[in-house]
Amino acid sequence: MTVVDLGLPRRLVDVTLDGETVSVPEGSTILDACTAVGTSIPTLCYGDTLRPANACRVCMVEVEGSRTLVPSCSRKVTEGMVVRTDSERTRHSRKLVLELLGSSADLSTTPHVAEWMEQYQAKPERFGPPDPPADDHDERPPGEHEEPDGTTAATVQQPAKVDNDLYVRDYGKCILCYKCVDACGEQWQNTFAIAVAGRGFDARISTEFANPLPDSECVYCGNCIEVCPTGALSFKKEFDMRAEGSWDESRQQQTTTVCTFCGVGCNLTLHTQDNEIVRVTSPHDHSVGHGNLCIKGRFGWEHMQDSRRPAEESTEPTTGQA
Amino acid sequence: MDLHYLDATPTEAERAAVDALLGSPEGGNGLDPGTVHGHGDAHNGGHPNGSGPFPAHGAAHGNGSAHGNGTRDGRDMLLPALHAVHDRIGWISQGALNHICRQLSVPPADAYGVASFYALFALRPRPSRVLHVCTDLACKANGSSELCDRLEQSFGPAGTAVDGMTWQHSPCLGACERAPAALAFEAGDPARTQLLAPAGTDEIEESARSGPADADREPPARESVPQAGDPELRLLHRVGVVDPDSLDDYRAHGGYIALRNALRAGPAEVIKQVTDAKLMGRGGAAFPTGRKWDSTASQPVRPHYLVCNADESEPGTFKDRILMEGDPFSVIESMTIAGFATGCAKGYLYIRGEYPRATRRLANAIAQARERGFLGRSIMGHEGVDFDIEIRRGAGAYICGEETALFNSIEGYRGEPRSKPPLPVEEGLFGKPTVVNNVETLVNVPLILIEGGEAYARIGTERSTGTRLFCLSGTVARPGLYEVPFGTTLRELLDLAGGVPEERTLRAVLLGGAAGGFVRPGELDLPLTMEGAQEAGTTLGSGVVLVFDDTVNLPAMLLRIASFFRDESCGQCVPCRVGTVRQEEALQRMAGGKAPPDGDDLALLREVGQVMRDSSICGLGQTAWNAVESAIDRLGTLSKGGPA
Numbered sequence: 011m012t013v014v015d016l017g018l019p020r021r022l023v024d025v026t027l028d029g030e031t032v033s034v035p036e037g038s039t040i041l042d043a044c045t046a047v048g049t050s051i052p053t054l055c056y057g058d059t060l061r062p063a064n065a066c067r068v069c070m071v072e073v074e075g076s077r078t079l080v081p082s083c084s085r086k087v088t089e090g091m092v093v094r095t096d097s098e099r100t101r102h103s104r105k106l107v108l109e110l111l112g113s114s115a116d117l118s119t120t121p122h123v124a125e126w127m128e129q130y131q132a133k134p135e136r137f138g139p140p141d142p143p144a145d146d147h148d149e150r151p152p153g154e155h156e157e158p159d160g161t162t163a164a165t166v167q168q169p170a171k172v173d174n175d176l177y178v179r180d181y182g183k184c185i186l187c188y189k190c191v192d193a194c195g196e197q198w199q200n201t202f203a204i205a206v207a208g209r210g211f212d213a214r215i216s217t218e219f220a221n222p223l224p225d226s227e228c229v230y231c232g233n234c235i236e237v238c239p240t241g242a243l244s245f246k247k248e249f250d251m252r253a254e255g256s257w258d259e260s261r262q263q264q265t266t267t268v269c270t271f272c273g274v275g276c277n278l279t280l281h282t283q284d285n286e287i288v289r290v291t292s293p294h295d296h297s298v299g300h301g302n303l304c305i306k307g308r309f310g311w312e313h314m315q316d317s318r319r320p321a322e323e324s325t326e327p328t329t330g331q332a
Numbered sequence: 333m334d335l336h337y338l339d340a341t342p343t344e345a346e347r348a349a350v351d352a353l354l355g356s357p358e359g360g361n362g363l364d365p366g367t368v369h370g371h372g373d374a375h376n377g378g379h380p381n382g383s384g385p386f387p388a389h390g391a392a393h394g395n396g397s398a399h400g401n402g403t404r405d406g407r408d409m410l411l412p413a414l415h416a417v418h419d420r421i422g423w424i425s426q427g428a429l430n431h432i433c434r435q436l437s438v439p440p441a442d443a444y445g446v447a448s449f450y451a452l453f454a455l456r457p458r459p460s461r462v463l464h465v466c467t468d469l470a471c472k473a474n475g476s477s478e479l480c481d482r483l484e485q486s487f488g489p490a491g492t493a494v495d496g497m498t499w500q501h502s503p504c505l506g507a508c509e510r511a512p513a514a515l516a517f518e519a520g521d522p523a524r525t526q527l528l529a530p531a532g533t534d535e536i537e538e539s540a541r542s543g544p545a546d547a548d549r550e551p552p553a554r555e556s557v558p559q560a561g562d563p564e565l566r567l568l569h570r571v572g573v574v575d576p577d578s579l580d581d582y583r584a585h586g587g588y589i590a591l592r593n594a595l596r597a598g599p600a601e602v603i604k605q606v607t608d609a610k611l612m613g614r615g616g617a618a619f620p621t622g623r624k625w626d627s628t629a630s631q632p633v634r635p636h637y638l639v640c641n642a643d644e645s646e647p648g649t650f651k652d653r654i655l656m657e658g659d660p661f662s663v664i665e666s667m668t669i670a671g672f673a674t675g676c677a678k679g680y681l682y683i684r685g686e687y688p689r690a691t692r693r694l695a696n697a698i699a700q701a702r703e704r705g706f707l708g709r710s711i712m713g714h715e716g717v718d719f720d721i722e723i724r725r726g727a728g729a730y731i732c733g734e735e736t737a738l739f740n741s742i743e744g745y746r747g748e749p750r751s752k753p754p755l756p757v758e759e760g761l762f763g764k765p766t767v768v769n770n771v772e773t774l775v776n777v778p779l780i781l782i783e784g785g786e787a788y789a790r791i792g793t794e795r796s797t798g799t800r801l802f803c804l805s806g807t808v809a810r811p812g813l814y815e816v817p818f819g820t821t822l823r824e825l826l827d828l829a830g831g832v833p834e835e836r837t838l839r840a841v842l843l844g845g846a847a848g849g850f851v852r853p854g855e856l857d858l859p860l861t862m863e864g865a866q867e868a869g870t871t872l873g874s875g876v877v878l879v880f881d882d883t884v885n886l887p888a889m890l891l892r893i894a895s896f897f898r899d900e901s902c903g904q905c906v907p908c909r910v911g912t913v914r915q916e917e918a919l920q921r922m923a924g925g926k927a928p929p930d931g932d933d934l935a936l937l938r939e940v941g942q943v944m945r946d947s948s949i950c951g952l953g954q955t956a957w958n959a960v961e962s963a964i965d966r967l968g969t970l971s972k973g974g975p976a
Contacts, residue, residue, distance in 0.1 A: 064751045067906050067947045078954060079946045084751060099946060103907075106943035110910035136936065137914050153451030153728060153899045154501065160921035164913050186903065195442075202335065202439030206746065206903075207448040209729070211913045213903030216448075218338065218440035219426050219455065227336040227441065 055187035119241030152209035190234035232308035349420035410744030422519030451728030470508035508805035516544035553658030571658030590778030608785030615770030631765035648876035749950035792818030844873025847955035849962035908953025
């Protein structure tokens with residue numbers, strides 16, 4: 011997205027991006043500057059409605075004078091900064107980060123990642139065949155691990171957590187971007203149902219003591235699904251359709267409308283396939299909700315297409331029926 | 333914010349442990365979740381470290397408004413509260429966690445995330461008696477595997493609960509000079525801990541059966557300082573000479589002269605002297621201390637905080653433990669001077685959880701200093717000079733030695749490093765300007781204030797001034813803590829420690845710790861200076877000099893280093909979280925002679941190493957490949973045709 015909030019007048023700062031001088035408002039990030047001139051930089055943990063977590067390291071760029079590469083999503087530009095977004099060093103870093111992610115998590119539902127893998131010639135499989143799924147990830151203590159023999163590559167593969175009717179947590183796809191935790195916590199929802207638990211490679215998103223979601227503080231606003239970049243969090247509907255092979259985004263339509271449940275005026279984008287709602291998102295640039303919804307807006311649509319409905323209704327006369 | 337809690341309730345013992353620290357929710361003087369900033373008073377007598385009340389606590393934290401300073405509802409008491417339960421019970425149940433959360437207004441998921449970050453905490457039932465056996469570099473080179481074998485025979489594999497006890501492997505316990513080491517812990521009221529070092533196989537089995545004895549039955553600190561009593565010593569001159577529990581004895585040996593000089597000279601002059609002395613940080617990064625102090629002092633935002641980083645966890649490092657155990661008052665005096673110079677009314681001393689004796693001695697030193705007017709309000713009678721110190725115990729996380737991770741740990745968050753900028757001197761602990769100094773760095777300060785910065789700078793070399801502590805361990809004749817002027821060569825230092833045992837040959841020296849680099853036997857004329865080490869492509873780091881002779885299995889050491897970084901990565905950023913895993917896997921393949929999955933494992937290691945160095949958030953990931961790289965490139969370890 012290229013929208014830069016103008017707000018109060020801000021001083022312009024001159025920076026050099028890949029040899030080209032660009033003027034951007036003071037306080038912009040390097041990513042903002044890149045976006046403004048049309049330079050594309052891959053991002054995963056960056057969220058347009060969240061504070062940068064700086065975790066995925068896929069957006070790293072080279073800044074002259076800096077010992078290490080810097081995250082473009084959070085580093086603010088300074089006058090005279092010289093940035094290289096496509097040097098050998100940044101390409102190497104991006105390639106390796108993609109390989110490390112691809113070798114440890116299932117990225118099959120992460121948008122754009124396949125193109126990036128190709129662009130950077132990333133080959134996650136070179137670390138060896140992936141470990142099979144394991145169901146003990148939630149119990150792994152910090153500071154110790156089973157010694158590997160190197161014949162397989164450790165992964166976060168694990169059975170999906172299906173413990174409620176509304177959404178599924180498939181943490182075999184989780185890259186630990188922190189976005190769901192931030193959306194659930196003080197940046198948006200203030201529910202604090204989930205946090206990062208554990209440490210190192212065994213760090214994971216978890217409720218307290220990994221209790222099932224229905225026993226947790228979750229209020230099912232689904233704002234975590236809204237920000238999840240990998241599809242680790244998905245509507246139960248989408249999860250089931252993917253499982254049965256009927257999920258097909260090319261056949262889906264998006265229609266943005268206003269939520270009818272209350273007077274706040276949140277916008278809903280209904281994703282429909284074959285005239286059925288399959289997913290609900292909310293526009294991030296909408297001034298009311300900034301992409302956030304509550305349980306009603308996010309999930310309160312099943313009644314519109316409940317398969318039991320005709321049968322139930324047939325027991326009582328309804329006007330308008332032929 | 334409407335927080336929800338669990339239905340789980342604490343047992344009476346769990347409730348008592350938490351309430352002893354935080355105050356009873358029903359009681360009048362307790363920590364009411366609504367008026368949480370009263371918790372300064374709630375420590376009265378209840379703090380496990382005995383750090384006690386801090387008169388200026390409310391002022392330092394509250395800044396006049398309940399929520400205006402970045403602290404949130406007493407959340408910074410989360411880690412002490414987790415310790416309180418763990419010390420009393422031996423593990424943290426859902427009920428206990430829930431009670432802490434209610435007391436501190438912390439969401440249970442958040443608190444679980446914090447508790448599950450630390451290796452010393454158990455979140456499932458565990459016997460109250462736990463034996464942590466160090467299997468890190470120095471102990472590995474000195475027979476830790478025999479200890480593990482014996483324990484395995486007698487009690488089953490690590491982690492087995494049997495006869496009310498369990499044992500587990502531990503990263504470096506910081507007792508390398510007395511390797512092999514083990515830390516015995518038994519939960520209770522009070523909890524007991526004892527460092528067994530050197531630990532014999534019979535002794536360790538006995539300890540596993542009967543639990544820890546009094547920790548002060550450990551050998552005195554003097555035995556870890558072969559030079560003890562040498563009049564040339566500067567940083568170590570009181571270790572083994574003074575009674576570490578006596579303020580009077582400390583003063584009889586020159587204690588508190590420096591603070592008096594500092595109070596007379598004023599903050600600006602103190603900073604000038606430290607700058608003139610060209611004192612550089614001894615924690616590893618070697619940043620000029622004077623510049624750090626000056627930047628903090630000049631920040632207009634208040635309050636300022638001082639943090640003494642005593643989370644010494646770099647494998648092979650034990651210098652700060654010996655300073656704290658042998659001369660605890662000097663650490664307290666030095667912090668007081670630093671706080672005075674940089675405008676801090678409050679200092680935190682963050683000490684690793686594996687140092688029970690040092691913690692007790694420091695707590696005692698703080699209590700005595702406070703009682704005698706060397707801490708608290710109007711220090712040494714100087715109106716308006718207020719400073720006090722609170723001890724915070726770590727709980728088994730190497731990463732918390734990284735300064736911004738340390739802030740998060742104190743604040744009650746997961747010990748994950750923050751992105752820099754902003755630097756700690758601008759936005760550090762609780763978002764306020766903060767100066768962080770290592771223990772060894774701080775204890776240089778009194779010397780500077782007694783002899784003057786210029787005189788201090790005449791010791792050592794032009795750029796590396798003063799003396800430096802080196803932790804000699806591994807296969808060396810007289811392991812221990814040594815103090816030599818900067819510029820001493822590695823050979824001279826090894827000679828001082830008696831070199832490798834007779835009829836053995838030196839194979840390699842690991843300089844600077846797991847994040848440092850290996851030095852070849854042919855490079856012993858390396859001058860031990862910041863710049864000398866840098867030129868030689870290594871670092872002095874935290875002063876680790878781990879000596880390996882020809883009996884040591886170097887590939888096993890590399891595997892241990894790789895395993896260590898994997899265990900200690902916080903998990904926040906991808907290059908480190910996954911890179912340290914891939915590094916270990918590749919090294920295992922190379923050491924085991926297994927065919928690489930796709931081509932060249934060495935090339936793979938280099939590529940992974942490069943992305944860790946370039947793109948990790950903090951120094952842990954950035955240096956996780958250093959030692960492995962230097963072993964491969966300088967020693968030829970694991971290379972085809974090289975020494976196995």
